[in-house]
Amino acid sequence: MSASLALAERLVVPLIDLPSSSSMPTQDFFLCYRDGSLKLLDKQTLKKGGLEVEIDPRPGEQHSYPAPKKDLLAQAIGKKTKSVIDATTGWAQDSLAIFRMGYEVNCIERSPVMAELIQDGFNRLAQKDWMQNRQLQPPGLMVGNAISLLGNLPEAPDCIYLDPMFPPKRKKSALAKKAMTVLRDILGDDEDRADLFAAAWQATAKRLVVKSPDYAEPMGGKPSEVYQGKLLRYDVYIK
Numbered sequence: 001m002s003a004s005l006a007l008a009e010r011l012v013v014p015l016i017d018l019p020s021s022s023s024m025p026t027q028d029f030f031l032c033y034r035d036g037s038l039k040l041l042d043k044q045t046l047k048k049g050g051l052e053v054e055i056d057p058r059p060g061e062q063h064s065y066p067a068p069k070k071d072l073l074a075q076a077i078g079k080k081t082k083s084v085i086d087a088t089t090g091w092a093q094d095s096l097a098i099f100r101m102g103y104e105v106n107c108i109e110r111s112p113v114m115a116e117l118i119q120d121g122f123n124r125l126a127q128k129d130w131m132q133n134r135q136l137q138p139p140g141l142m143v144g145n146a147i148s149l150l151g152n153l154p155e156a157p158d159c160i161y162l163d164p165m166f167p168p169k170r171k172k173s174a175l176a177k178k179a180m181t182v183l184r185d186i187l188g189d190d191e192d193r194a195d196l197f198a199a200a201w202q203a204t205a206k207r208l209v210v211k212s213p214d215y216a217e218p219m220g221g222k223p224s225e226v227y228q229g230k231l232l233r234y235d236v237y238i239k
């Protein structure tokens with residue numbers, strides 16, 4: 001069975017053969033294996049391009065492994081932390097940055113479409129020379145709602161990381177990256193943020209980190225520590 005057919009069956013979505021379909025498909029979003037990765041496309045990017053889970057270091061990030069724990073994210077996660085669960089994985093950019101700093105990372109994502117994109121990214125990561133030379137395994141991925149999954153963990157992690165989708169301040173933010181705009185278009189805001197916070201606070205052994213836009217109120221009242229960036233901050237709650 002082709003990878004595309006297997007994917008369509010897993011997600012229970014139609015399989016469209018684009019070159020042979022005469023008219024424009026009616027769907028707004030598409031998944032496609034292209035140039036060695038699974039990509040998410042909209043009608044503008046249907047012919048070429050598309051979004052994938054980027055597995056290489058972000059601009060400005062060091063390429064060594066483990067990367068130095070010196071930016072705001074590292075400070076929020078904490079130098080003594082060993083295990084981290086990212087309960088809102090999305091495009092996995094935060095999970096992967098945390099992983100590259102040498103933390104043990106496990107991920108949760110409830111959107112089956114995002115989970116397919118994330119798993120494809122993690123499979124590509126496993127093939128990288130720097131991963132294989134060090135015999136590293138990519139982060140684990142659990143698919144489902146973190147509010148229930150966090151209640152059934154075999155072992156409490158040192159830190160749980162949350163980056164839920166907040167409603168935007170302005171209707172259309174020029175600054176929002178294409179990947180995040182598409183995520184909001186597909187999934188909407190995460191309206192159950194308060195329940196997720198409560199479940200994560202119960203489940204973490206030591207710390208809970210919430211990434212927040214600068215305009216949003218802290219999710220769990222006054223945080224123990226705050227790491228303020230330009231447009232976002234990390235609120236840290238310590239047990």
Ligand SMILES: C[S@@+](CC[C@H](N)C(=O)[O-])C[C@H]1O[C@@H](n2cnc3c(N)ncnc32)[C@H](O)[C@@H]1O
Pocket residue numbers: 087088089090091092093094095108109110111114144145146147163164165183187190196
């Ligand atoms: C803003 S995005 C996260 C972006 C991510 N930090 C990154 O670096 O790409 C939020 C993601 O969390 C997921 N999410 C939100 N609430 C969740 C929950 N209760 N359980 C599992 N996933 C959840 C959404 O489906 C979405 O993909």
